Amino acid sequence: MSTEHNWPEDFSHENGNYNNDCYMCKTVFIGHKRRHVCRVCATPKSIRDQLAHLQSQLDECRKELTARLAQVERERDALTAALVDCHAYLMQQLRAKSLNDSAKDGTQKLSRMVSEVLDAARAAVAALSR
Numbered sequence: 001m002s003t004e005h006n007w008p009e010d011f012s013h014e015n016g017n018y019n020n021d022c023y024m025c026k027t028v029f030i031g032h033k034r035r036h037v038c039r040v041c042a043t044p045k046s047i048r049d050q051l052a053h054l055q056s057q058l059d060e061c062r063k064e065l066t067a068r069l070a071q072v073e074r075e076r077d078a079l080t081a082a083l084v085d086c087h088a089y090l091m092q093q094l095r096a097k098s099l100n101d102s103a104k105d106g107t108q109k110l111s112r113m114v115s116e117v118l119d120a121a122r123a124a125v126a127a128l129s130r
Ligand SMILES: [Zn+2]
Pocket: 022, 023, 024, 025, 026, 027, 037, 038, 039, 040, 041, 042
């Protein structure tokens, strides 16, 4: 029994899971007990062809989106790794500079800037992964 003959929209209803014989093509199909025609015989061929075409387009879109999502995730991971490296390097530079007391103000400013840039980057990455 081919599933395209069934009426899935009936399944959740009371009496929606009966095995019926289609009076047109004689195929056994599952649907409401009052149905006499299977889904294939009840749906004109032109509409079935359109539905099949739309389904294949939908499958293509899904494939494309899945591939692009994977690409975005790879880029996000690379960006995150680069930011962590950059942050570590800058903090090292800041610690070396902070030995000089006169540079303390500038160091603190730079440190705040680094934190702000990192926060903004994290927010952007979080937005990407939503
Ligand atoms: Zn039929």
